[in-house]
Amino acid sequence: MKKIAILGSTGSIGNSTLSICESFPDRYRPIALAAGQNLDAAFEQCHRWRPRVISIATEELAAQLQSRLKAAGITGIEVVYGSAGTVRVATLPEVDFVVSAIVGVAGLEATYAAVKAGKTIGLANKECLVAAGELIMDAAKEHNVALLPIDSEHNAVHQCMRGGTPAEVRQIWLTASGGPFRSTPLADFEHITPAQALKHPTWVMGQRITIDSATMMNKGFEVIEACRLFSLPPAQVRTTIHPQSTVHSLVEFVDGSILAQISVTDMRLPILYALAYPERVNAPADSGLRFDLAALSQLDFSQPDFARFPCLRLAYEAAETGGEACIALNAADEVAVAAFLAPDPAQAIPFLGIPRTIEQVLMQTSSRHPASITEVLEADLAARACAREVISRQFTGVLR
Template sequence: MKKIAILGSTGSIGTSTLSICESFPDRYLPIALAAGTNLEVAFAQAVQWRPQLLSIATEELADTLRQRLSAEGITGIEIVWGTPGTVAVATHPAVEFVVSAIVGVSGLEATYAAVQAGKTIGLANKECLVAAGDLIISAAREKNVALLPIDSEHNAVHQCMRGGAANEVKQVWLTASGGPFRNTPATDFAAITPAQALKHPTWVMGQRITIDSATMMNKGFEVIEACRLFDLPPAQVRVTVHPQSTVHSLVEFIDGSILAQISVTDMRLPILYALAYPERPASNLTFDLASLSHLDFAQPDLARFPCLRLAYEAAAASQASCIALNAADEIAVAAFLAHQIPFLGIPATIERVLELTPAARPASIPDVLAADRAARVCAAEVIAGRA
């Protein structure tokens, strides 16, 4: 029985992880959960799973949750809150495996603490490696901690990498659906609305990641994450537009062989792979081979999707640039959703923030968080026209 902690238990990855726990009750037991602000879902998870420890976003929510559990006669669950609570969940002494699925840099401190505590990590938070990849990878090597990717593309690369040695890899290919504007004329981009950008053709996701898919920034973050996870330079991490989203990634070896990972578009499969690694337990997540009748691949247009270009440039520049890339994108996406800037204002804001960011390599997590805050202020000033 593997005892697990879930950072972001009320989100899509968190609930999918709990679904895997339901399907494999003899294998996985969630004993520590870190929720966000969704009190109702956190309460339901506490009632169903009776974890030893549950963290929620604020002290007020923690008090309310304690009262509700007490009214139901449920005891034995320690309720904590905020970042210290999330860190406590990630470092719970009995936990063996931590699923890191908090969106953004909010989960950075807890994920780093879990690595320092020697926990195996199932990583679904790409922003952790974008903002602090050097520190996390270095700590993981020092503590001999496995970082197992849950993002479907990196999970696919991890699976394909088992087909050869690291020095036999020529390059990896991350597939991208192309988002809702894959075939939209570039002349129409200036008029794209938030409602249009939130209509993803394949996946149902949160608002920020859906907009990031529309700009292809999400794929840019994945390029940086792949560089960190697989110790590759940006030039060896390629992107190909694959609208069917059937092939999740490919690994090309120096002898010319290319291995591709194909599966259903269901996040439970990469979660199960990470939880069970190196085993492959039987599941009902089967794939219909008849759907392979048509597969398309195309080179992404960096002129139409400059966010992907900016991500490659940040990856080649410095860790500070990667921090600024993520922070500026989050501020710009929020401004776009609030109708404060147009769709093309997202890459324009990010590019300006990158121009204003000096090269640096933060030496600690507090340094990373300070750089993140500075980049957010800079992005807000750019949007306000004050930079």
């Protein structure tokens, strides 16, 4: 029985992880949860799973949750809050496996603490490796910790890598759906609206990651992650547009052989793979995880166009530089995406304002390599401030 901590238990990855625990109750039990600000969902998870510890965003929410648990007659659950609470969840001594799924740098400190505590990590938080990958990978080596990717692309690479040694890998290929604009005329990009950008053709995701998919910044983050997870230079991490999203990644070996991982587009599968590793668990016929070979009737691949997707170019450049460039890339993107999605169109930036903002921030960013998580977070704050200043100077009042 593996005892699981879930950082981001109320999000899509958290709920998918709990679904796996529901399907395999003899194998996996969630005993520590970090639930963010969703009080109702946190209460329901306490009611269903009776974790030993649950963390919620603020002291006020923690008090409300404690009151609701008491009124419901639910006892024996330690309620904590804030970043210290999330670290408590991630480092609980009884925990065997930590699912890191908090969006943004909010999950960074707890994930780093879990690595230093020797926990096996199922990593679904891109920002951890993008912003602090050098520190996290060094800590994982020092403490002999396995970092098992849950992102479908990196999980696919991990599976394919089992077919050879790292020295036998020529390059890896991360597939991308291309988002909703892979065929949109470039002249129309200046007029793309949030409603259009939020219509992803394959996946149902949160707003930021959906916009990142439309700009292909999401794939750029994955390039940086892959460089760090698999100890490869950016030149050996390739991207390809694959609209069917059935091949999740490919690994090309030095002898010319290529292994591809193919599965349903369901995040429960990479989560199950990570939880079970190095075993594989039998997925019942009614699980929805079996793949229909008829879906392979057509497979299309094409090279991404950096003119169409400048965010991908910027990510490759940041990957080459490393250090604060990667931190700034993530921070500026988050600020720019929020500005694009601003409720008041008069205060919002255009779609192409996202890469323009990021590029301006990167031009003002040093190539230093932070030596601690504190320095990473300081660089993150500085990049966000720079992004807001760029937006204020260049885009405020611009209508789409």
